[in-house]
Amino acid sequence: MVSIVIIGSGNVAQHLITAFLQSDEIELIQVFSRQKESVSHLISSDKIVSDYVEIKQADLYLIAVSDNAIADVSAKLPFENRLVVHTSGSMPLEILDSKNRRGVFYPLQTFTKNKPVDFKEIPICLEAEKEKDFKIIETVATTISSVVQSISSEQRKALHVAAVFVCNFVNHLYSIGAEICEENKLPFSILQPLIQETANKIAIKSPDEAQTGPAKRGDTKTINTHLHFLSDENQIEIYKLITKSIIDHGKKL
Amino acid sequence: MVSIVIIGSGNVAQHLITAFLQSDEIELIQVFSRQKESVSHLISSDKIVSDYVEIKQADLYLIAVSDNAIADVSAKLPFENRLVVHTSGSMPLEILDSKNRRGVFYPLQTFTKNKPVDFKEIPICLEAEKEKDFKIIETVATTISSVVQSISSEQRKALHVAAVFVCNFVNHLYSIGAEICEENKLPFSILQPLIQETANKIAIKSPDEAQTGPAKRGDTKTINTHLHFLSDENQIEIYKLITKSIIDHGKKL
CATH class of the missing domain: 1.10.1040.20 (ProC-like, C-terminal domain)
Known part of the structure; x- marks a missing residue:
């Protein structure tokens, strides 16, 4: 089991929450969201937190927020040396604060609110600084999608x-x-x-x-x-x- | 039963041949084609003619040739006052020789050789000079498609x-x-x-x-x-x- 915390509550975050909850190999332990109500229809409210200090220990922290908020959010995380990835297509890995181990988990799709997608067919593009971390996000990606690709920031x-x-x-x-x-x-x-x-x-x-x-x-x-x-x-x-x-x-x- | 002669053997002609042969309400009596072999896999060879004088009497003549050949082909038809339509999206009705009753039967789709299409879902855009002729092409269109629209040349x-x-x-x-x-x-x-x-x-x-x-x-x-x-x-x-x-x-x- 890989334990995950999702940070964010927008379109991508919501689709990932839905996908992770359907997987037996993933334990979605928390969702960080300033607006609890935007994800409360998806996950029980005791798992939604809106204060950084409440965030629990997990194998993977997945930042699914707007591009220009990624740097700020990753800097505010009150822990170090854990695996933190963002989900953006346009941001380099280096946008993430270097106090944590960094990676990218980019689902290549256009997401529409309330329109379900079949994650199995969505290519997930992965990148990580460390081989060990790549394995972790690869495990997570393959449980929800059948198209998983290692992709450099330039690609x-x-x-x-x-x-x-x-x-x-x-x-x-x-x-x-x-x-x-x-x-x-x-x-x-x-x-x-x-x-x-x-x-x-x-x-x-x-x-x-x-x-x-x-x-x-x-x-x-x-x-x-x-x-x-x-x-x-x-x-x-x-x-x-x-x-x-x-x-x-x-x-x- | 509406009897039809198709003039042409390209992509659109081939898809129409296939669709008409599947309909009980249409009798495809002939296909006019200079290259008999391009349609011989679709219809029996005794129904393929390559000389204008061999073309039989029919309720509807459907010209499915390239845009710049329509005028010429319609002028060469050795008969008058019959219902002749073209299948082009870009040509006005008037491109057809006025010796015959004119109309347009435009299937709005991109056709690929050897890739079957579901004609039921293809919008067919119709135009005719005479109300009586419109009814004939409307009957034909509704037997192969569920989306049939009356469309002016300008539209x-x-x-x-x-x-x-x-x-x-x-x-x-x-x-x-x-x-x-x-x-x-x-x-x-x-x-x-x-x-x-x-x-x-x-x-x-x-x-x-x-x-x-x-x-x-x-x-x-x-x-x-x-x-x-x-x-x-x-x-x-x-x-x-x-x-x-x-x-x-x-x-x-």
Whole structure:
């Protein structure tokens, strides 16, 4: 059994609490949260603490707070030489206070409040300063996920940038699709099957193989029709730039 | 029973052949294809013709060829006053030769050769000059799909632009994600669950509600770290522009 204290009560913390409580090999002994009510629906209230001095001894302390609070929280922990990890994709291991043994436990997923996720399929990216500590977080990760990867801080930075492109930026393109639908009295739901299939496709084809559309075909006539149709300045610029990028990328293949 | 002749043998034609053959209410009487072998695995060879004069009488002629061939093919049909539709998202109804009764039968999906699709969930966007003809294509559409919409040529153009954003451009962002992974010795598959969840999310949340990430948070520090990390000129420009667009879009909400 690995004993764990989770520090934080946001989206990631909540999903981890749920996952850990379902595991027989993990003992979630405490959750540190300033707002007890944000996790009280998940764990019994005697296990929720809001004062650092109340935090018990554990094998692993998992900091799941916003990026800019990690350094501060890790410095405030009133103990030394214990294993403390953060869950951020964008922060280096070194952001954690060096008084404790440090590591990273980064679940690569976009979490939505109240939308359950299947942790088994979520890649968990691990990093630790000491081999012994890596083993501990690896044990924890493999009990909740089947995709566990050792990732350096530099690789994690790359992964986080990639994640911004395939998640945050993709979602913004969905927003633009929704806006165009709305302006033309079309339900956005009509695009849903296309969005799903576009995501499904790359499970069996590489994105390069899966690329279709006017830019890929070099169909300047359709491209110009589309540019003529658009009126929003950002939409026009995005259309032009991604079209150019698809064409340039095609030349490299 | 509605009798149909399909003209074309590409991706869309093949998926339509498969769907029509599964329907009890449709009689697929012929497929017109210059390359008989491209559809001979789907339909018996006596039903495949490659000479316009061999085309039989039918209730509906469905032209599923590339956009720039539609006008030519429709002009070559050796008959008049029959119902002829095309399947293109980007072409107006008027591209069809006016000697026949015209319409559009546009399945809004990205089709992949040899990857079966569930037609039931694919929105089919319909347009016809005459009410009577609309009923015919509506009957055909509802036998293969549960999402059938009457869409004007102008709306269809909007939908096609939106589809380019949420499908073709999204796929290019997947390409960029794959490139960043490759350069950093990471398997692209590690991004797959995130890509899936990003698509799944907007089935329950609007894209505006689902938006997360540094641009949405106004997290300039992370944005600058990411821009510093990137080296490809197109990737940098796309990162900057979509970040700007997310911020501008947030101000409008």
